[in-house]
Amino acid sequence: MDYDLNIDNLSIIKEKAIDLAFQFGPSLLKALILLLVGRYVIRLLIRLMSAALEKYEIDPSLSTFFKSFLNAILWVLLLISVATTLGMEMTSFVAILGAAGLAIGLALQGSLSNFAGGVLILVFKPFRVGDSVEAQGTIGEVESIDILYTKVRNFDNKVVTIPNGALANNPIINYSQKPTRRVDMAVGVAYGTDLKKVRKVILDVLKKDERIHDDPNPVVYFTNFGDSSLDLTIRCWADSADLWPVYWDNMEAIKEALEAHDIEVPFPQRDIHHYYPEGKK
Template sequence: MELDLETIQTIKEKAVEFLFDFGPNILGALIVFFIGKYIISLLLKAVDKIFVKYEIDASLATFLKSFSKAILYVLLFITIATQIGIELTSFIAILGAAGLAVGLALQGSLANFAGGVLILIFKPFKVGDTLEAQGTLGSVESIDILYTKIRNFDNKLVTIPNGALANNLTTNHSEKPTRRVDISVGVAYGTDLKKTRQVILSTLKRDERIHADPEPVVKFTNFGDSSLDLTVRCWTDTGDLWPVYWDNMEALKEAFEANDIEIPFPQRDVNHFYPEGKKE
């Protein structure tokens, strides 16, 4: 359907009228947005410097920065709305009327926000801790207002809602200064266990990272299918846990070989029965 000249002229007049009525407000709103965004970035940088200067806890710092950023952008949004021409009282009334619906729609987000507050108050973990939660094990990278970011040891970033962390089981591997190292070894049947125990303890004693108190222990724990199973337990600083485990696994292998202690492999006895009357 083609437009006649009169209709086109009417559209042009309406467009010009709209530009004169709302154009300055829209232009002003755009200017306010970009200036406000720039000011917010400056304020957040200043907040970062304050946190560093006063050595604010990293967990609290990331949370407060996320919260401050959200508040500042809400204020910027209100300022832009008033610049366009929406009266503040009317805007607040509309915002209040929509608040209930928004609150119902964002129940999960509100629960995550509350979870973040609980995490900061009770401190079950902090930034930098090694945390095991929701099937994830890694280092806590940040605690934001709604989510906590955990970086796995294979460098994958996992984002977990704060509500899930606050209301479910979490294991903090970094909270205590010392950790117990558990090593399982097996020796062949017929091996002298007293000699084996002495070899293991003397090997552990050479590692200065292993604590003398509580002292290492070696216990016989199981009659395996092909081996006598021993459990070795010792204590070390939390940061040395895995290096101590890996280094002593190799050291124990070398000590067993040097002392003729056999490390067994799975064995099976196979008996062949001939049918009746068949000669061997």
């Protein structure tokens, strides 16, 4: 008797499964096909958009942002289409989507702030892709500006992801925005050195470097009486891309020129005077 009952239950379950398969199977199959085709179409549209943006030489910052934004919109539309294909009524879906959007909006206030920050960055352009910037304790080259985040690659090749909201609401130093930069160098010479001679030697070195601009002219100023040296500040101007090569090359060239002219570059030292009581060594 129990065996017959189990067989009857299995038959009923099997029939119901077949009914459900015939009832919902076509919708599931359509939804799956729509999802696969839609994913392919989204990728195709993104590639076409990338080619168009590259063809018309759109700013890489805008290009990355537009592609990210279009990708998000297309996926939302695809998911709505899949849901309606499964039989979900559009009005009900819109109501659920609205309620979910409100809840998600309250939960993701930071993300909305980042999105607004990304829009502000693209509108006012404090920096662009490829610029060298300093922000949020990070110095590096901007790799991409996405919907919510900006990626900055450090000069030691580490990628830092910074929220756009923080970038839009805090100071940013852009080292690439201006075509020229001032190169500051510091040199110390021994007390008693002829500063006019030192100035001439240094300026002669700077004149040999074609990367250094003549306007404004390079200058050498005496700036401080140091503990062990007379401190001088050297200032010259060069293209932004040549800043560090100019600094490194000329610091070495100045050191060699000072040695060639017997000008002492001192190291820290102290004179100690020891006084003994009378009659004692």
